[in-house]
Amino acid sequence: MKNSLLEIKNASLDIKKDNVLEDITLKMEQGKVYGLLGRNGAGKTTLLSLIASFRKPTRGSITIDGQDPFENETLMPQVDFLYEVDYSEEYRTPMDLCKLTKRYKNNFDLDYAKTLFEGFGITHDKPINRMSKGQQAAVNAIIGLASNSPITIFDEVTNGMDAPSREYFYQKVLEANARNPRTMILSTHIVSEMEYLFDEVIIIHHGRVLAQEPLDVFLERGFKVTGPEEKVARFTHDMDVLASQNLGPTRSDMVLGRMDEVQQAEARSSHLNISSLKLQELFIRMTEEKESVQ
Amino acid sequence: MNNKLKLAAMDFSGQIFKWTLWYLPIMLIIYILVSIFINEQDINEMSFYAMALSANEIFMLVAGILSVFMFLELSVSLGLTRRTFLRAMLLTGGIITIALAAMTGIISVIMNFMPWFGGSIVVGDLESGPLVHILGHLLTTFTFFLGGFIISIGFYRGFLGGMISIVLSLCILVAIDSLWMWQTRGTVFDIDVTPYASGNLFMTIVFSLFLIFFTVAILQSLIRSVPVKVK
Numbered sequence: 131m132k133n134s135l136l137e138i139k140n141a142s143l144d145i146k147k148d149n150v151l152e153d154i155t156l157k158m159e160q161g162k163v164y165g166l167l168g169r170n171g172a173g174k175t176t177l178l179s180l181i182a183s184f185r186k187p188t189r190g191s192i193t194i195d196g197q198d199p200f201e202n203e204t205l206m207p208q209v210d211f212l213y214e215v216d217y218s219e220e221y222r223t224p225m226d227l228c229k230l231t232k233r234y235k236n237n238f239d240l241d242y243a244k245t246l247f248e249g250f251g252i253t254h255d256k257p258i259n260r261m262s263k264g265q266q267a268a269v270n271a272i273i274g275l276a277s278n279s280p281i282t283i284f285d286e287v288t289n290g291m292d293a294p295s296r297e298y299f300y301q302k303v304l305e306a307n308a309r310n311p312r313t314m315i316l317s318t319h320i321v322s323e324m325e326y327l328f329d330e331v332i333i334i335h336h337g338r339v340l341a342q343e344p345l346d347v348f349l350e351r352g353f354k355v356t357g358p359e360e361k362v363a364r365f366t367h368d369m370d371v372l373a374s375q376n377l378g379p380t381r382s383d384m385v386l387g388r389m390d391e392v393q394q395a396e397a398r399s400s401h402l403n404i405s406s407l408k409l410q411e412l413f414i415r416m417t418e419e420k421e422s423v424q
Numbered sequence: 425m426n427n428k429l430k431l432a433a434m435d436f437s438g439q440i441f442k443w444t445l446w447y448l449p450i451m452l453i454i455y456i457l458v459s460i461f462i463n464e465q466d467i468n469e470m471s472f473y474a475m476a477l478s479a480n481e482i483f484m485l486v487a488g489i490l491s492v493f494m495f496l497e498l499s500v501s502l503g504l505t506r507r508t509f510l511r512a513m514l515l516t517g518g519i520i521t522i523a524l525a526a527m528t529g530i531i532s533v534i535m536n537f538m539p540w541f542g543g544s545i546v547v548g549d550l551e552s553g554p555l556v557h558i559l560g561h562l563l564t565t566f567t568f569f570l571g572g573f574i575i576s577i578g579f580y581r582g583f584l585g586g587m588i589s590i591v592l593s594l595c596i597l598v599a600i601d602s603l604w605m606w607q608t609r610g611t612v613f614d615i616d617v618t619p620y621a622s623g624n625l626f627m628t629i630v631f632s633l634f635l636i637f638f639t640v641a642i643l644q645s646l647i648r649s650v651p652v653k654v655k
Contacts, residue, residue: 175654179651179652179654182500183500184500184651184652184654185651185652186649186651200649201505201506201507201648201649202505203426203428203505203508206500206503206504206505207502207503208503209503211501213654230435230502231502233431233435234428234431234502234503234504235502235503285654
């Protein structure tokens with residue numbers, strides 16, 4: 131069993147009169163990739179900034195291997211927080227930034243960073259402010275991947291990247307974690323593309339944790355029933371239906387919950403097609419602004 | 425001194441030193457133009473050092489004001505604690521204060537060899553001696569940097585904090601400036617106080633150091649748990 135590395139216990143954050151995060155409890159282990167999902171303004175970046183010691187929780191605690199990382203000289207360099215930065219005034223080159231990071235973070239692998247620059251197809255000797263938004267995002271991604279920090283946080287780091295760059299980044303996330311197991315947290319809105327990277331999913335909504343589960347367990351929270359409209363309606367009559375779609379005589383219902391054996395047999399006898407939900411579908415339905423869903 | 429502190433102090437000093445390489449030539453051009461085109465005895469006799477004194481203080485005030493906005497987020501991203509950041513900035517302020525005074529002095533000496541430029545510092549200052557004058561200048565300039573730093577952290581925390589920090593900073597800067605004006609020129613707010621009292625060098629240094637420690641204590645309390653803003 132792997133050691134628990136990062137623990138957040140009942141952490142809350144108030145900013146002025148706003149209660150931005152409330153009673154967050156999470157546990158993250160080394161070697162796993164965590165997908166942090168949430169609607170805009172849910173508190174994802176704020177939660178990540180607590181982990182990276184950019185902020186201190188108002189209540190509760192955050193520990194890395196049992197110690198509070200805030201203002202801890204040993205633990206703070208162990209966390210790398212990469213987020214969208216305004217580089218309009220950044221005259222240094224990506225290589226300058228990599229060398230600067232290397233000075234402060236001993237684990238930073240400069241040769242690997244050079245390989246990643248080639249992989250992303252970007253030059254490392256051009257001032258960053260003269261690069262496109264996608265290239266700047268790639269620079270951030272490279273710094274995070276090459277840092278080899280035990281806790282690496284990517285907050286919407288693929289924003290602005292083109293599809294090939296995103297795909298390359300996803301491959302490298304898996305490779306980097308295989309080479310040097312660490313706790314990786316990926317916060318994203320591109321859920322459908324990144325789903326396969328996640329070992330566990332964390333959903334945050336209105337500043338509270340809605341779920342933290344292994345991806346396969348999470349996906350078992352719901353299912354999709356497809357078939358003739360009348361049969362589907364009868365089958366899902368007493369179930370917690372998240373959404374319905376009709377295409378001619380065919381109806382597809384997204385249902386929250388698990389089927390028991392009787393229901394499975396009924397679905398088979400009615401020739402209904404049962405499939406699992408996609409992470410994105412489940413995420414959208416769970417965070418829709420409907421009282422019944424919450 | 426730990427390794428990270430040394431690195432940070434070197435990196436911050438290097439960055440601010442680059443700004444001085446813009447600032448000093450601009451000051452030099454202004455000095456040359458003023459010396460050539462303005463025909464007033466006081467100005468024509470004034471050295472580059474004398475002219476750059478107040479400007480150096482303002483430069484350090486501005487450097488202090490930029491410090492948090494330029495370096496705090498980067499520092500925490502690189503894994504430095506706020507405490508290390510503060511210490512590195514204090515060292516940087518000291519290094520740049522000395523480097524700026526030295527460069528200003530060297531340029532002044534070189535200019536003094538040319539017949540078109542003056543060599544006087546300030547009449548009053550000659551009485552207190554060059555060492556006292558240099559010490560006063562260094563302590564005052566460093567305090568200006570700290571004053572800027574307070575304004576910077578104040579505004580980083582919020583608008584109201586920024587406005588309060590301006591008032592606080594002004595009080596500190598007026599206090600140290602008055603102390604050394606009294607010590608070196610015998611004036612306070614341009615009023616001649618020599619008939620009533622004369623400055624005591626030891627007490628002036630003690631009060632200056634007290635002001636500096638007081639300012640650092642304020643900075644420490646303001647920066648201890650300051651949230652680093654993202655986006």
